[in-house]
Amino acid sequence: MSYKSTEFVKFFDEMYNYAPIGIALLDLDGKLMHGNPALFKMLGYSKEELFGLDFISVTSPDDREERLRSVSLLGEGQMSAYATEQRYVTKDRRIVWASLHDYVARDEQGKPLYYISHLVDITDRKRNEREQGQIQLLHKLITDHVQDVVSYLTPDGVCRYVSPSVKSMLGYEPEEFIGKNNKDLQHPEDLRQLQGRNNEDADVVTFRLKHKDGHYIWVEVNYTVVRNGLGEMEYIIGVTRNVDQAVRQHQLLKQAQQVASLGSWKWDIVNDKVEWSDQMYRLLEVDPASFEGSFIPTFQLYYEEDHGLLQEAVERALSGHELQVQVRRKREDGSFKYLHILGTLERDAHGVPLQLFGTLQDVTERNKLIVAKEAAESAAKARNEFLTMISHEVRTPLNGILGHADLLSETPLTQSQRDSVLTIRQSGNVLLSMMNGILDFSAMDSGVFPLAKEPYSLEDAVRASIELFRKEADGKMIELSWSYDSRLPRVVLGDETRIRQIFINLLGNALKFTEKGNVTIAVSRNDSPEVPEGLLVTIEDTGIGIEPDHLDGIFKPFTQLDASMSRKYGGTGLGLAITARLVELMGGTVRVSSIKGSGTTFRVKLPLMLPDEPAAPKVDHIWSLPGQEGVVKGLRILIAEDHEMNRKVLYMMLKKYGHHIDMAENGQEAVDAVTSKVYDLVLMDIQMPIMDGIEAARHIRERIPHGRVPVMIAVTANALLGDKEKYLECGMDDYISKPLKLEWLDQVIQRHFSGSSGRFF
Numbered sequence: 001m002s003y004k005s006t007e008f009v010k011f012f013d014e015m016y017n018y019a020p021i022g023i024a025l026l027d028l029d030g031k032l033m034h035g036n037p038a039l040f041k042m043l044g045y046s047k048e049e050l051f052g053l054d055f056i057s058v059t060s061p062d063d064r065e066e067r068l069r070s071v072s073l074l075g076e077g078q079m080s081a082y083a084t085e086q087r088y089v090t091k092d093r094r095i096v097w098a099s100l101h102d103y104v105a106r107d108e109q110g111k112p113l114y115y116i117s118h119l120v121d122i123t124d125r126k127r128n129e130r131e132q133g134q135i136q137l138l139h140k141l142i143t144d145h146v147q148d149v150v151s152y153l154t155p156d157g158v159c160r161y162v163s164p165s166v167k168s169m170l171g172y173e174p175e176e177f178i179g180k181n182n183k184d185l186q187h188p189e190d191l192r193q194l195q196g197r198n199n200e201d202a203d204v205v206t207f208r209l210k211h212k213d214g215h216y217i218w219v220e221v222n223y224t225v226v227r228n229g230l231g232e233m234e235y236i237i238g239v240t241r242n243v244d245q246a247v248r249q250h251q252l253l254k255q256a257q258q259v260a261s262l263g264s265w266k267w268d269i270v271n272d273k274v275e276w277s278d279q280m281y282r283l284l285e286v287d288p289a290s291f292e293g294s295f296i297p298t299f300q301l302y303y304e305e306d307h308g309l310l311q312e313a314v315e316r317a318l319s320g321h322e323l324q325v326q327v328r329r330k331r332e333d334g335s336f337k338y339l340h341i342l343g344t345l346e347r348d349a350h351g352v353p354l355q356l357f358g359t360l361q362d363v364t365e366r367n368k369l370i371v372a373k374e375a376a377e378s379a380a381k382a383r384n385e386f387l388t389m390i391s392h393e394v395r396t397p398l399n400g401i402l403g404h405a406d407l408l409s410e411t412p413l414t415q416s417q418r419d420s421v422l423t424i425r426q427s428g429n430v431l432l433s434m435m436n437g438i439l440d441f442s443a444m445d446s447g448v449f450p451l452a453k454e455p456y457s458l459e460d461a462v463r464a465s466i467e468l469f470r471k472e473a474d475g476k477m478i479e480l481s482w483s484y485d486s487r488l489p490r491v492v493l494g495d496e497t498r499i500r501q502i503f504i505n506l507l508g509n510a511l512k513f514t515e516k517g518n519v520t521i522a523v524s525r526n527d528s529p530e531v532p533e534g535l536l537v538t539i540e541d542t543g544i545g546i547e548p549d550h551l552d553g554i555f556k557p558f559t560q561l562d563a564s565m566s567r568k569y570g571g572t573g574l575g576l577a578i579t580a581r582l583v584e585l586m587g588g589t590v591r592v593s594s595i596k597g598s599g600t601t602f603r604v605k606l607p608l609m610l611p612d613e614p615a616a617p618k619v620d621h622i623w624s625l626p627g628q629e630g631v632v633k634g635l636r637i638l639i640a641e642d643h644e645m646n647r648k649v650l651y652m653m654l655k656k657y658g659h660h661i662d663m664a665e666n667g668q669e670a671v672d673a674v675t676s677k678v679y680d681l682v683l684m685d686i687q688m689p690i691m692d693g694i695e696a697a698r699h700i701r702e703r704i705p706h707g708r709v710p711v712m713i714a715v716t717a718n719a720l721l722g723d724k725e726k727y728l729e730c731g732m733d734d735y736i737s738k739p740l741k742l743e744w745l746d747q748v749i750q751r752h753f754s755g756s757s758g759r760f761f
Helices: 003-018 037-043 064-075 123-145 166-170 188-194 244-260 278-284 295-299 304-318 364-409 415-445 458-467 470-475 496-512 548-553 563-569 575-585 644-655 667-676 693-703 723-729 742-753
Strands: 022-026 032-035 081-089 095-106 112-121 149-153 159-162 202-210 216-227 233-242 262-268 273-276 323-330 336-347 353-362 454-457 479-484 491-494 518-526 534-541 589-595 599-607 636-640 660-664 681-684 711-716 734-737
Touching: 022 037, 037 095, 037 112, 064 081, 064 095, 064 112, 095 123, 149 166, 166 216, 188 202, 216 244, 262 278, 273 278, 278 336, 278 353, 295 304, 304 323, 304 336, 304 353, 336 364, 364 415, 364 644, 364 742, 454 458, 454 496, 458 479, 458 496, 458 518, 470 479, 491 496, 496 518, 496 534, 496 575, 496 599, 548 589, 575 589, 636 644, 636 667, 644 660, 644 742, 660 667, 667 681, 667 693, 681 693, 681 742, 693 711, 711 723, 711 742, 723 734, 734 742
Parallel strands: 479 518, 636 660, 636 681, 681 711, 711 734
Antiparallel strands: 022 032, 022 112, 081 095, 095 112, 149 159, 149 233, 202 216, 216 233, 262 273, 262 353, 323 336, 336 353, 454 491, 518 534, 534 599, 589 599
């Protein structure tokens, strides 16, 4: 063998043994004849373990069929070589991927001698491809199904890819975006802030994009710039999120904060960083550029006298309480702005304070309103207290005057004496009417004037009201006539007392200003659109009439047509004002027409309310005519009254009916008397020294067995609206206001003792 042949064999041997790829020589049956070290290392077998082994046994079962087919084709000469990628099973049962190249060695006659296989380990490449494929699949799944829009743009803004979610967000198909620069979809007002932003490698921007249907939506784009090795921009990856609702809610919140003078704040306790909303700067009149952004300096913004108050509130908040405090900020002009601060503490999982956040509201105007409201309430309270005092102080002597006048009128008198008594009674009743009018008007003016809804006979109410004026009309020789529409229901729902008050005010007004002629009352059904299914009351007189230019002010309170009329006819000018208010409260209307010198006509239209079920009218004995019921006699009565004159009047009124009467001058004496002696009736004054009537009634009900508690009737000069209900709730059985009338006292006693001549235990 020549030197060159020897060197060639040596070179071939080294190449075979040190080659980085596996080399296998297989016989025609597929068994291993020889292999290099790289082959054994790849498969994990020793040379001895693989020699003589059918190579198909180390081929993956999934690739064996393909392997056998290719070897057969090579042996038959149908292929000169074969290349593929196949899997092999290592000794430790791992799968190894190899790039396989097979060919056949033949003799000079072309007869197959053996197979030569080259195997390159591509396991790592295959793993990377598989992982990359999984990543691409995951990416596709995300971009195809995420609600946000994922896009790839060239440096000049041309879209190369956009996810299908662009359809649901902006109404476009992906194909309508790809290959285009879509800057024309950006809102013109947002273009300036977007210019030059692509120079930054990553950023988040918020702007508006036009929907396919033409409206704009707010979006937030989180983008990243991808650069090559030279630092040049290759493409931009963007994730676009629909934030339209959040932005618009934020805008509404800002508007609401401005309207409500409300700002929001947050204090990062860990880093001592304070954040404010835009409204905070406006409320505190602070330039954002000068704001230090830490907590302690913010104290200096508030009035120095409030620093301690604010510090205490913050310390309480840090210990777990709600932050709630009102402080002041002093303006340059020396006035104060009042600020209400609310806050909530946030802690971590270990209870360590993280941040305090909340709101600040300008309550300057609200405080003014509160002060004004408190002043108004104080004035209203003072007015009510004044009216209560006046009512009590006027009614108490009136009770003595009218009571004695009633008693005196039932004694033998000369005509001159009887006229004097009548004058006393009329004067007292005028004063009482004025007081009642003032109290009613005050209640209406305060807005607290409830109306009852009880069944009553409308016809009886009208008749009783008219009969009250019969004697006066006869005395002036004025014809008083009335008609009643038979189509009207017998029983209606409403406030009978106030209905009568309307009739009494209008009838009294008509008789007052009529010197001769007649006063006519017509009560009929009214079905006008103004008040459907209603009542029409027409009161017409032949009196002095009213000038046309005075008609507009006739229902104004404390109004008289002129001073001379006030001197001649008297009155407070409240009667018609109260009537108009009552009609309005009942949902009706009142109109007046008049001819100077010929008379006046009032027309009242009121809605009619009917009971849900047929009901009997409520009988109110206070409005019954005297003498209609039997007189109760022989009761054991205790008069609890601190005013000597009132005790005397009550005693004389009751004594004439044979009642047995004791006296008490205060509430304590009344309690002592009732606990030591049996009484049928207690007439209890409300305002008494030592113990008032309400407390006395409570003690009596607590101390006396239920079956032995006497009837307790509040007899008081307090006659404001709601007083009766208040006293009934406090334990009284009934109520009668001063000044007392003998018939009223008789009737309230009859209400509780009718058919009895005393109650004995």
